[in-house]
Amino acid sequence: MKNFGIWMDKEKAHIVMLAGEQVGFETIMSELEFYRPSGGSGTRSAKWGPQDVIQDSKFLEREKHQLKTYFSHLANAIKDADAIALFGLGDTNEKFKKELTNNYKSIAAKLKTVIKSDSMTENQVKALVRNYFNKGK
16 A cells, blocks of 8 residues: 655655555655745835836746646656645645646545645654554554
8 A cells, every 4th residue: 555645835845655664755846936026116215115016917827837737746746646645834735635636536536634734854754644644553
């Protein structure tokens, strides 16, 4: 039985695969661009600071497409799982769950839980996944 635990955020996903006593570990980077507006009108004397027009919709649309690509890579990596548990910061794991439910129904059926958790090292992620799947035994 192959159990997969994924700790993910927008930057990367740590995938832990448990098959009997074997433990596999893989990291998939998202290649997401992080949008931080900078610059300004160059007028320091402006009453409310620099007045740039920022096209948020372009950046949000680009981020949506990049997330879709990231989720596609993740879904491909876990397609032969028997059980899946998602862990992570923010709402990226919820977005991934929604993507699985909408576009990867066979994988979504294997999803057991989505749990919020803090940032972790590789060994902490392995221990978290091992503890999650061993508590059910």
